[in-house]
Amino acid sequence: MRIAQIAPLSEAVPPKFYGGTERVVSWITEELVRQGHDVTLFASGDSETSAKLAACTPEGLRLLGYRDHTASHLAMLHQIRRRAHEFDVLHFHIDLLQYPMFEDLNHKCLTTMHGRLDVPDFMPVYRTFTGMPLVSISDHQRLPMPKNANWLSTIHHGLPKENCPFYPEAKGGYLAFLGRISPEKRPDRAIEMAKRSGVPLKIAAKVDKADQDYWDEVIEPMIHHPLIEYIGEINEEQKKDFLGNALALAFPIDWPEPFGLVMIEAMSAGTPVIAFRNGSVPEVIADGVSGVVVDTLDEAVEAVHRVKTMSRAGVRRHFESGFTAEKMVHKYVSAYETLLASDGNVIQLPAAAAFAPQYGDLNGSSRPSLTAAAMPA
Amino acid sequence: MRIAQIAPLSEAVPPKFYGGTERVVSWITEELVRQGHDVTLFASGDSETSAKLAACTPEGLRLLGYRDHTASHLAMLHQIRRRAHEFDVLHFHIDLLQYPMFEDLNHKCLTTMHGRLDVPDFMPVYRTFTGMPLVSISDHQRLPMPKNANWLSTIHHGLPKENCPFYPEAKGGYLAFLGRISPEKRPDRAIEMAKRSGVPLKIAAKVDKADQDYWDEVIEPMIHHPLIEYIGEINEEQKKDFLGNALALAFPIDWPEPFGLVMIEAMSAGTPVIAFRNGSVPEVIADGVSGVVVDTLDEAVEAVHRVKTMSRAGVRRHFESGFTAEKMVHKYVSAYETLLASDGNVIQLPAAAAFAPQYGDLNGSSRPSLTAAAMPA
Numbered sequence: 018m019r020i021a022q023i024a025p026l027s028e029a030v031p032p033k034f035y036g037g038t039e040r041v042v043s044w045i046t047e048e049l050v051r052q053g054h055d056v057t058l059f060a061s062g063d064s065e066t067s068a069k070l071a072a073c074t075p076e077g078l079r080l081l082g083y084r085d086h087t088a089s090h091l092a093m094l095h096q097i098r099r100r101a102h103e104f105d106v107l108h109f110h111i112d113l114l115q116y117p118m119f120e121d122l123n124h125k126c127l128t129t130m131h132g133r134l135d136v137p138d139f140m141p142v143y144r145t146f147t148g149m150p151l152v153s154i155s156d157h158q159r160l161p162m163p164k165n166a167n168w169l170s171t172i173h174h175g176l177p178k179e180n181c182p183f184y185p186e187a188k189g190g191y192l193a194f195l196g197r198i199s200p201e202k203r204p205d206r207a208i209e210m211a212k213r214s215g216v217p218l219k220i221a222a223k224v225d226k227a228d229q230d231y232w233d234e235v236i237e238p239m240i241h242h243p244l245i246e247y248i249g250e251i252n253e254e255q256k257k258d259f260l261g262n263a264l265a266l267a268f269p270i271d272w273p274e275p276f277g278l279v280m281i282e283a284m285s286a287g288t289p290v291i292a293f294r295n296g297s298v299p300e301v302i303a304d305g306v307s308g309v310v311v312d313t314l315d316e317a318v319e320a321v322h323r324v325k326t327m328s329r330a331g332v333r334r335h336f337e338s339g340f341t342a343e344k345m346v347h348k349y350v351s352a353y354e355t356l357l358a359s360d361g362n363v364i365q366l367p368a369a370a371a372f373a374p375q376y377g378d379l380n381g382s383s384r385p386s387l388t389a390a391a392m393p394a
Numbered sequence: 395m396r397i398a399q400i401a402p403l404s405e406a407v408p409p410k411f412y413g414g415t416e417r418v419v420s421w422i423t424e425e426l427v428r429q430g431h432d433v434t435l436f437a438s439g440d441s442e443t444s445a446k447l448a449a450c451t452p453e454g455l456r457l458l459g460y461r462d463h464t465a466s467h468l469a470m471l472h473q474i475r476r477r478a479h480e481f482d483v484l485h486f487h488i489d490l491l492q493y494p495m496f497e498d499l500n501h502k503c504l505t506t507m508h509g510r511l512d513v514p515d516f517m518p519v520y521r522t523f524t525g526m527p528l529v530s531i532s533d534h535q536r537l538p539m540p541k542n543a544n545w546l547s548t549i550h551h552g553l554p555k556e557n558c559p560f561y562p563e564a565k566g567g568y569l570a571f572l573g574r575i576s577p578e579k580r581p582d583r584a585i586e587m588a589k590r591s592g593v594p595l596k597i598a599a600k601v602d603k604a605d606q607d608y609w610d611e612v613i614e615p616m617i618h619h620p621l622i623e624y625i626g627e628i629n630e631e632q633k634k635d636f637l638g639n640a641l642a643l644a645f646p647i648d649w650p651e652p653f654g655l656v657m658i659e660a661m662s663a664g665t666p667v668i669a670f671r672n673g674s675v676p677e678v679i680a681d682g683v684s685g686v687v688v689d690t691l692d693e694a695v696e697a698v699h700r701v702k703t704m705s706r707a708g709v710r711r712h713f714e715s716g717f718t719a720e721k722m723v724h725k726y727v728s729a730y731e732t733l734l735a736s737d738g739n740v741i742q743l744p745a746a747a748a749f750a751p752q753y754g755d756l757n758g759s760s761r762p763s764l765t766a767a768a769m770p771a
Binding site for chain 2: 074081083084086087088091092098113116117118137138139140141142143144145
């Protein structure tokens with residue numbers, strides 16, 4: 018198939034620093050090429066790919082110092098629009114700007130939704146341009162969306178098999194916390210899990226500017242304890258050992274995480290995940306097999322002991338059964354075929370419907386009102 | 395003529411608080427209606443107009459708490475696109491998003507550029523969508539733009555005649571500084587002008603969050619002086635007296651201001667303007683008639699004495715000759731006619747060419763590089 022992958026221009030593909038979307042776009046692109054497709058990657062000029070690279074800006078816009086990224090994306094879309102006839106499928110990974118410009122090409126377009134969808138600011142586009150075929154990265158992610166959204170599929174993210182290699186033994190015997198120090202990631206809960214279970218915790222996480230107060234006032238005072246070790250930010254290479262030697266990944270999130278790559282990175286290493294029931298968590302973890310899904314801190318502490326008896330090979334098998342890049346790309350190719358066969362009118366039953374009653378509980382009154390975003394007729 | 399005025403959705407038209415663009419859109423709209431045109435205003439639902447209001451969001455997006463305004467504007471443009479056949483002319487006052495969506499309707503579209511155009515972030519759109527007919531709000535504003543920009547006209551802003559009524563005498567005898575406290579507005583220079591000339595200065599200005607440090611560290615320590623009075627933010631009603639009773643408006647800017655509404659507000663009141671040569675300044679002030687254009691602080695101090703002999707009636711006449719809303723709208727209607735007669739291919743000789751050598755001097759090495767924004771072919 019002749020496929021255009023359309024990446025955000027903020028970072029290179031793969032990203033030189035942080036950039037979850039750009040990492041996933043890179044994995045999809047490389048695996049599509051490996052599976053024999055003719056792929057063109059529209060991305061920043063410092064991207065690296067085995068596909069054909071259509072450089073749409075010399076470097077990632079963040080490195081160029083651009084604060085407003087709209088114009089560069091509009092110019093990229095203009096280029097793609099002119100070349101649209103060269104492709105069977107146009108696969109977008111950017112947020113919003115493609116909806117109006119490709120409305121008449123919806124039969125060969127799809128957009129993967131990489132972020133949370135309960136932000137009222139974005140709702141006017143979802144309500145207006147209902148024809149764009151969409152892929153969610155978890156069923157749960159779909160819940161806030163309008164009922165007539167044109168869902169093509171849910172496709173969980175997948176990781177190249179050897180990115181986080183399998184570690185048969187948890188040599189370190191610690192709980193691992195990996196990511197950002199921020200209130201919605203709840204590192205405080207991870208610290209409590211360690212203190213109450215008596216199992217050490219290693220925290221490998223960066224502190225963004227926006228979260229400096231939270232670090233200073235809440236987390237930093239909690240880490241002066243013999244069981245807690247804060248090791249700062251780590252790179253991709255260090256991540257392998259960090260996850261592979263852990264007894265379990267602590268994933269005590271308190272927000273509707275649309276996917277959560279670190280869960281499958283841990284599972285790839287054979288490390289079970291102890292995660293709070295939020296967002297994609299119940300879809301990604303096979304409860305009792307690749308980790309434990311908990312609702313309370315008590316359950317999380319209990320789970321720390323329970324994972325000691327869990328088979329790391331079983332965890333890895335769960336990863337391989339559904340969360341490799343190869344599996345992800347098979348699903349995308351099926352989705353492309355469904356799209357082309359349906360001429361764009363794909364509206365599949367929202368699998369997320371089953372989650373609806375739960376959603377209110379999860380977010381309660383803190384969920385931003387969606388109705389405020391409604392446009393007058 | 396059947397005219398669509400397309401306003402930003404961030405604030406109501408006219409704005410309830412700050413919002414230069416929304417004020418100008420309101421003046422254009424009301425005057426077009428007064429001159430007998432059939433006008434539809436696309437704007438937020440809390441806008442007030444004698445035109446037909448097409449409400450595109452219940453309230454201004456800032457009041458709704460939206461941080462990302464892209465989706466609401468895309469939805470508005472979608473609505474306009476569907477109704478485009480109802481209008482002879484579509485007049486945009488929003489930044490970028492209309493370029494791709496209206497490319498095939500350029501023959502009946504124009505965009506007024508309200509901001510500075512030397513921001514590299516936006517250049518990819520100006521380089522890509524070269525067909526959009528453009529109106530600059532000063533000749534100087536055009537300088538950073540690509541040579542093949544499709545300029546329709548320069549139309550200086552105009553003010554309703556009675557907004558800032560004529561004050562025949564400068565009863566207060568003070569210098570007025572009106573606007574924001576920020577480094578590019580150079581209130582420090584205004585303070586120096588007062589101290590060195592011995593003429594009192596009144597500062598009516600707000601301090602935005604972004605400028606709090608500048609206020610605390612630079613300006614606040616300078617205002618403890620018998621000649622300097624800081625009176626904070628003032629409303630439209632207070633502005634009449636504040637400008638009307640002033641000996642002169644101090645406009646000591648240090649950035650390429652694309653227009654500078656406060657200059658014509660002062661001139662409307664009969665108050666001459668002492669302004670540093672930057673951006674639109676030499677186009678707006680008739681040097682020696684409605685104010686003095688200066689290059690140095692010494693010249694500015696000298697000008698404080700010079701304006702005492704200037705005829706306030708003469709200042710008002712200069713305002714009336716070129717900067718009323720009525721004059722502005724006559725020019726817009728001519729521009730609409732030029733547009734329709736030319737079928738969109740208007741590229742008029744850039745009047746700004748005469749300024750080109752000066753531009754480098756004005757901005758020196760601090761001007762952001764424009765070439766960095768170039769897209770690879």
